[in-house]
Amino acid sequence: MWYLNEERRLLQKTFRSYAQKRVRPLALEMEDNDASSREALLEMGKLGMFTMPVAESCGGTGPDYISWGLLLEELGKESATFGFLALLRQVFNGPMSAACSEEQIRKYVIPAVNGEILMGLAGNEPAGGNDLMEYQTKAVRDGDDWIINGGKVLVTQADEVDVFMVIALTRDQIDFTTMQGLDIFFVPTSDPGFSVGHIEHKVGLNGSRTGSVYFDNCRVSESDRIPNPWGILMGFGPELSGYAALALGGAESMIAKTADYLKNRIQMGRSLWDTHQAARHDLAKLQMEVYNFRNALYGHLANRNCGIHDSLEAGALKAATGPLMEKVASECMLLMGGTGVIHETGIERYYRDAKALQIACFSDKTFVDTVAGSL
Amino acid sequence: MNIAVCIKSVPDPEFYDKITLDPQTKRLVRDGIPAVIGEADTHALEAALRLKEELGGEITVVSMGPPAARDQLMEALAMGADRAFLISDRKVGGADSLATSYTLSMLLKKTGTYDVILAGNESADGSTAHVPSQLGVWMGASHAANAVDVSWDQGIVVTRKFESGLGRYRLKTPCVIGVTGAANEVRFANVRTILAAKNKPLVIYSAADLEDLDENYLGLKGSPSQNGEVETMESSKQCVMITGTESEIAQKLADILRQSAVRKEEA
Ligand SMILES: Cc1cc2nc3c(=O)[nH]c(=O)nc-3n(C[C@H](O)[C@H](O)[C@@H](O)COP(=O)(O)OP(=O)(O)OC[C@H]3O[C@@H](n4cnc5c(N)ncnc54)[C@H](O)[C@@H]3O)c2cc1C
Numbered sequence: 001m002w003y004l005n006e007e008r009r010l011l012q013k014t015f016r017s018y019a020q021k022r023v024r025p026l027a028l029e030m031e032d033n034d035a036s037s038r039e040a041l042l043e044m045g046k047l048g049m050f051t052m053p054v055a056e057s058c059g060g061t062g063p064d065y066i067s068w069g070l071l072l073e074e075l076g077k078e079s080a081t082f083g084f085l086a087l088l089r090q091v092f093n094g095p096m097s098a099a100c101s102e103e104q105i106r107k108y109v110i111p112a113v114n115g116e117i118l119m120g121l122a123g124n125e126p127a128g129g130n131d132l133m134e135y136q137t138k139a140v141r142d143g144d145d146w147i148i149n150g151g152k153v154l155v156t157q158a159d160e161v162d163v164f165m166v167i168a169l170t171r172d173q174i175d176f177t178t179m180q181g182l183d184i185f186f187v188p189t190s191d192p193g194f195s196v197g198h199i200e201h202k203v204g205l206n207g208s209r210t211g212s213v214y215f216d217n218c219r220v221s222e223s224d225r226i227p228n229p230w231g232i233l234m235g236f237g238p239e240l241s242g243y244a245a246l247a248l249g250g251a252e253s254m255i256a257k258t259a260d261y262l263k264n265r266i267q268m269g270r271s272l273w274d275t276h277q278a279a280r281h282d283l284a285k286l287q288m289e290v291y292n293f294r295n296a297l298y299g300h301l302a303n304r305n306c307g308i309h310d311s312l313e314a315g316a317l318k319a320a321t322g323p324l325m326e327k328v329a330s331e332c333m334l335l336m337g338g339t340g341v342i343h344e345t346g347i348e349r350y351y352r353d354a355k356a357l358q359i360a361c362f363s364d365k366t367f368v369d370t371v372a373g374s375l
Numbered sequence: 376m377n378i379a380v381c382i383k384s385v386p387d388p389e390f391y392d393k394i395t396l397d398p399q400t401k402r403l404v405r406d407g408i409p410a411v412i413g414e415a416d417t418h419a420l421e422a423a424l425r426l427k428e429e430l431g432g433e434i435t436v437v438s439m440g441p442p443a444a445r446d447q448l449m450e451a452l453a454m455g456a457d458r459a460f461l462i463s464d465r466k467v468g469g470a471d472s473l474a475t476s477y478t479l480s481m482l483l484k485k486t487g488t489y490d491v492i493l494a495g496n497e498s499a500d501g502s503t504a505h506v507p508s509q510l511g512v513w514m515g516a517s518h519a520a521n522a523v524d525v526s527w528d529q530g531i532v533v534t535r536k537f538e539s540g541l542g543r544y545r546l547k548t549p550c551v552i553g554v555t556g557a558a559n560e561v562r563f564a565n566v567r568t569i570l571a572a573k574n575k576p577l578v579i580y581s582a583a584d585l586e587d588l589d590e591n592y593l594g595l596k597g598s599p600s601q602n603g604e605v606e607t608m609e610s611s612k613q614c615v616m617i618t619g620t621e622s623e624i625a626q627k628l629a630d631i632l633r634q635s636a637v638r639k640e641e642a
């Protein structure tokens with residue numbers, strides 16, 4: 001592969017081994033019991049797996065987006081949910097160096113990179129992911145502190161996070177010319193005013209513990225207000241290409257499982273693989289899509305290594321994630337017959353995860369609209 | 376503490392079904408089979424990393440093998456070893472365990488003085504389990520094989536496994552220890568350590584670089600053990616229907632099992 005070198009091969013080997021030994025045994029537990037991945041995620045941090053591609057000033061190892069893609073691809077092979085949760089670490093950490101104060105980096109970002117704490121984003125409100133003006137969560141100044149009241153819905157790892165970045169209105173109106181009126185605060189979940197509401201039952205991404213969180217007179221200091229909140233909100237964009245790496249890994253593992261099944265499923269003395277050209281070709285066509293997808297992804301990540309961060313391209317990759325995963329899962333289930341639809345085979349869950357991935361971190365349709373706006 | 380670890384580059388176990396034996400040379404045909412660090416050697420390296428964490432010092436990894444074995448040394452550096460040496464030369468190729476342990480001992484003497492030398496207890500391919508003890512003899516050092524635990528308690532303490540139980544030994548340094556897979560759980564490499572690996576020294580020597588090598592103990596020519604005849608096992612599947620009453624079926628099944636447990640030449 002053109003994007004691999006000795007160092008990345010070594011990283012890839014470690015990521016693969018981690019995914020197989022730690023994530024594989026956890027995947028069904030997460031799926032069936034919404035079981036927590038917190039310990040494994042913290043362990044990954046301690047192993048330095050969240051240092052890529054984080055700025056060195058934030059405790060990272062610098063911008064190698066390709067190695068980051070390799071990590072998510074390997075995790076995606078075992079569990080889209082786990083991969084998604086690992087991806088969020090970077091979605092959060094990526095824009096931090098440009099948005100946070102040195103104190104915040106020391107207090108929150110570096111510990112998050114090192115796997116000492118888990119950080120989350122409490123942004124979305126019943127009003128909708130995009131309608132910031134209608135947000136009900138408000139922060140009011142009180143001396144050197146801020147008092148936060150409100151609630152958020154559909155928050156990932158609602159009951160597993162140590163510190164939330166909370167989006168709150170600090171004026172009656174957001175002034176979109178000066179960008180004032182909207183702020184982001186670091187709020188530790190140990191705050192007595194913080195509580196967790198209902199954990200949702202979702203169609204996919206089980207184990208990500210999506211739920212509601214509430215802030216009832218949570219008190220944080222002025223130093224917990226992120227100086228450049230728009231740097232965070234705008235900075236998320238390019239990080240979303242990581243979704244494509246999850247889908248790539250998922251698609252690769254589903255195709256490998258299906259090929260294995262067809263080659264070893266003997267009927268009337270011959271394998272399905274040998275007897276049915278149609279099945280072989282159906283699978284080969286999926287593999288060809290995977291080749292193209294892989295090149296598009298790593299090409300994009302190589303560009304990012306050169307300092308080109310194209311949010312439109314990243315959005316396009318994010319929007320391609322769900323459809324690829326859904327299509328490959330659908331075809332592979334069909335090619336594997338009854339075995340394909342059995343839960344433990346581990347393919348049908350990608351079919352469901354695909355749908356949830358299309359909505360998490362902004363609905364895919366939003367990216368279509370953004371691209372339309374650029375034409 | 377100065378620690379050395381012997382690392383052998385062996386075929387990836389995931390590809391074992393693809394490995395064949397060359398009927399002429401009796402050597403394994405490894406073309407196209409990726410190599411990895413032998414499983415037991417990863418435990419030896421882990422034991423070394425733990426000793427270093429406790430006592431400080433430096434970890435040197437050594438290997439004898441083809442030039443490509445450099446990749447496995449690189450992997451050991453990525454795991455946390457500090458420097459690496461490979462001896463790679465046609466002259467040392469085809470070595471049996473005696474010639475291997477001799478060459479490794481000379482490589483170790485060339486590269487430093489070590490308090491503890493750790494090796495896998497047995498390699499994943501040749502599996503003679505000779506090398507650690509032989510190395511102990513060549514180095515004039517105390518040595519222990521079958522270690523299921525290596526620790527430090529004012530000195531090196533090794534727990535060895537026997538058929539009848541366990542035995543604990545204090546070893547005088549320098550010492551050589553054959554470490555088994557039971558000794559520890561091998562860590563995942565840390566990303567920061569992996570990224571640091573390329574800046575660590577990795578030296579490849581030829582036979583000429585090692586002074587005073589005794590040609591009588593080198594490579595195929597210096598190997599008293601030469602491979603004998605090897606046979607490829609034939610295996611096939613056959614389905615036999617057993618009929619009769621329950622106890623007749625049980626009896627017939629027992630007979631079949633008993634027969635199949637007897638080797639051909641004994642039958
Ligand atoms: C099927 C088969 C049978 C064999 N039978 C014999 C035999 O009966 N007698 C004989 O003398 N040889 C035999 N050999 C050859 C012998 O296995 C190897 O060629 C020899 O180089 C090392 O022995 P080992 O792999 O068995 O080592 P072991 O003694 O099993 O290895 C123990 C440890 O020593 C270290 N070590 C071993 N080799 C190296 C190396 N090259 N570089 C660094 N560290 C190393 C590793 O830490 C390893 O885990 C056989 C080989 C094969 C493939």
Ligand SMILES: Cc1cc2nc3c(=O)[nH]c(=O)nc-3n(C[C@H](O)[C@H](O)[C@H](O)COP(=O)(O)OP(=O)(O)OC[C@H]3O[C@@H](n4cnc5c(N)ncnc54)[C@H](O)[C@@H]3O)c2cc1C
Nearest residue numbers: 121123124128129154155156359360361362363365366369
């Ligand atoms: C699994 C999962 C995890 C999540 N995790 C988090 C989290 O950790 N933190 C957090 O803050 N939020 C999280 N969210 C919330 C997520 O960001 C929102 O669900 C998402 O932004 C969509 O907002 P909405 O649900 O209010 O849909 P709505 O805003 O009601 O949109 C409904 C639909 O309308 C269409 N639409 C809306 N806006 C546009 C537009 N601009 N252009 C074109 N079409 C549009 C789309 O089809 C969209 O799907 C998560 C959601 C899911 C599903």
